[in-house]
Amino acid sequence: MIQIQPLTNAGNLAHCQSCGIRHLVLFANLVEKDFQALHTPIDEVQVGQGEQLFRDGDNGQAIYTLRQGMIKLVKRNPDGRDRILRLLRIGDVVGLESMVTQHYGSDAVALQPSTLCRIPLSVIQELALQNPKLHVTLMERWYQALKEADDWLAELNFGSARKRVARLILRLRDRLDPTRVTLLSREDMGSISDLTFETVSREVNRFVREGALAPSDKMGRHYSIKNEALLQEI
Amino acid sequence: MIQIQPLTNAGNLAHCQSCGIRHLVLFANLVEKDFQALHTPIDEVQVGQGEQLFRDGDNGQAIYTLRQGMIKLVKRNPDGRDRILRLLRIGDVVGLESMVTQHYGSDAVALQPSTLCRIPLSVIQELALQNPKLHVTLMERWYQALKEADDWLAELNFGSARKRVARLILRLRDRLDPTRVTLLSREDMGSISDLTFETVSREVNRFVREGALAPSDKMGRHYSIKNEALLQEI
DNA sequence: CGCGGCCTTGATCGCACTCAATTCTAGTGG
DNA sequence: CCACTAGAATTGAGTGCGATCAAGGCCGCG
Numbered sequence: 001m002i003q004i005q006p007l008t009n010a011g012n013l014a015h016c017q018s019c020g021i022r023h024l025v026l027f028a029n030l031v032e033k034d035f036q037a038l039h040t041p042i043d044e045v046q047v048g049q050g051e052q053l054f055r056d057g058d059n060g061q062a063i064y065t066l067r068q069g070m071i072k073l074v075k076r077n078p079d080g081r082d083r084i085l086r087l088l089r090i091g092d093v094v095g096l097e098s099m100v101t102q103h104y105g106s107d108a109v110a111l112q113p114s115t116l117c118r119i120p121l122s123v124i125q126e127l128a129l130q131n132p133k134l135h136v137t138l139m140e141r142w143y144q145a146l147k148e149a150d151d152w153l154a155e156l157n158f159g160s161a162r163k164r165v166a167r168l169i170l171r172l173r174d175r176l177d178p179t180r181v182t183l184l185s186r187e188d189m190g191s192i193s194d195l196t197f198e199t200v201s202r203e204v205n206r207f208v209r210e211g212a213l214a215p216s217d218k219m220g221r222h223y224s225i226k227n228e229a230l231l232q233e234i
Numbered sequence: 235m236i237q238i239q240p241l242t243n244a245g246n247l248a249h250c251q252s253c254g255i256r257h258l259v260l261f262a263n264l265v266e267k268d269f270q271a272l273h274t275p276i277d278e279v280q281v282g283q284g285e286q287l288f289r290d291g292d293n294g295q296a297i298y299t300l301r302q303g304m305i306k307l308v309k310r311n312p313d314g315r316d317r318i319l320r321l322l323r324i325g326d327v328v329g330l331e332s333m334v335t336q337h338y339g340s341d342a343v344a345l346q347p348s349t350l351c352r353i354p355l356s357v358i359q360e361l362a363l364q365n366p367k368l369h370v371t372l373m374e375r376w377y378q379a380l381k382e383a384d385d386w387l388a389e390l391n392f393g394s395a396r397k398r399v400a401r402l403i404l405r406l407r408d409r410l411d412p413t414r415v416t417l418l419s420r421e422d423m424g425s426i427s428d429l430t431f432e433t434v435s436r437e438v439n440r441f442v443r444e445g446a447l448a449p450s451d452k453m454g455r456h457y458s459i460k461n462e463a464l465l466q467e468i
Numbered sequence: 469c470g471c472g473g474c475c476t477t478g479a480t481c482g483c484a485c486t487c488a489a490t491t492c493t494a495g496t497g498g
Numbered sequence: 499c500c501a502c503t504a505g506a507a508t509t510g511a512g513t514g515c516g517a518t519c520a521a522g523g524c525c526g527c528g
Contacts, residue, residue: 046268075388083388135369142376143334149383154309154317157391158428161484186507194392199484201508218493221508395516420475434515435476454475
């Protein structure tokens with residue numbers, strides 16, 4: 001079930017120039033006159049938790065900037081088991097591949113209620129003509145995505161279950177308060193690290209018993225990190 | 235031990251315009267006058283089997299186009315075990331990440347004696363100013379690299395050892411003659427699929443016993459595919 | 469011939485998967 | 499407020515697959 005609610009903007013100019021995360025996003029380098037030239041609207045899109053922004057193979061005419069929430073990119077394997085390719089956080093770009101292929105290359109599912117800016121490909125093309133710096137920004141986004149993919153292969157998908165879970169926990173640490181961490185469902189964590197959810201659960205609780213983690217809620221999602229060194233050394 | 239032998243060109247113009255794989259590479263869209271403007275030479279580089287083109291973290295002032303041979307990108311893990319991130323074949327670009335970070339993001343090692351064209355970043359920048367189409371080509375290269383990384387995570391690094399080896403064999407098939415395949419060392423195959431070399435060896439020979447493969451040499455590298463369906467269905 | 473590198477094969481062990489039962493929580497409705 | 503439910507997390511018991519350790523074979527090469 002897809003439920004997207006586009007909100008038409010009064011005007012791109014005011015909207016984008018006052019964007020709270022503009023320094024993070026594609027338009028960081030652009031100036032006022034660049035925005036004035038736009039002919040196509042940039043809409044805001046809301047996606048509820050668990051809902052899909054797009055699916056693998058969908059025709060794609062836009063890329064998205066994540067303003068609020070968290071998105072997972074998922075590939076469904078022939079045997080039915082899912083594989084999470086990447087997690088996207090605030091400021092990340094979703095659907096870059098549509099710029100090359102006109103199609104999205106994986107499912108995009110909201111892990112939290114999420115807000116995104118929908119940027120039509122025609123807008124990208126318009127802006128790129130007038131401001132070549134956009135190419136630099138775009139390339140940085142491609143690099144980020146590729147580096148993230150490589151890191152997952154080399155770090156998260158390697159070694160014992162204990163090591164994989166430890167490294168995943170460290171990756172999920174809160175960016176503002178590094179002593180706290182918000183985990184995902186055990187099943188999602190397993191789809192990232194190629195482990196069963198039971199194994200993930202066992203390893204997480206082993207860290208709790210060993211004093212590396214202390215649960216902050218009763219749902220197994222929020223923890224505080226008590227012994228970062230233990231997690232690091234593994 | 236790094237051994238690179240740069241060969242200075244008489245002139246970029248004649249050299250690049252007559253390149254046998256030009257349709258595959260970055261300059262497919264460029265015309266004569268674009269080349270005439272170049273101030274920096276494009277050199278040819280030879281890398282012997284097992285030798286490194288660059289290492290993880292090296293300062294990088296150029297990207298490379300692979301004209302002959304095969305290159306592996308390798309990340310060395312803290313515990314000493316290597317992880318192969320990607321295989322690059324004729325026409326692929328090596329070292330794209332240096333365009334963004336000025337550094338290479340992994341080791342690049344020749345699996346076969348290889349020939350590459352070394353393209354300084356300054357040349358890319360010059361050409362991009364005069365011919366905006368280069369941006370499109372570059373973006374296609376980023377996409378290819380990212381897709382390859384995602385595929386490895388979702389396909390090669392998933393499921394039983396038997397499935398992983400079957401899918402890897404199918405990926406390594408000869409492009410000209412799909413009934414033949416050239417494997418890598420069992421250790422390299424293990425570093426791709428996250429298996430030990432003993433397990434890879436067992437699975438390969440199991441396919442031979444089952445009649446899916448027939449060895450064409452005595453070193454365990456060249457095989458002919460006798461029952462593709464068996465490999466596919468797994 | 470001897471040597472070194474790589475591949476193959478065998479035997480054993482342990483980790484993570486599987487199957488299964490239980491607990492816990494949030495949400496719902498009487 | 500409590501009963502009930504669905505979904506998620508936890509925990510246990512048993513098994514099997516792939517890792518590990520070890521030995522031997524094959525090939526190219528000096």
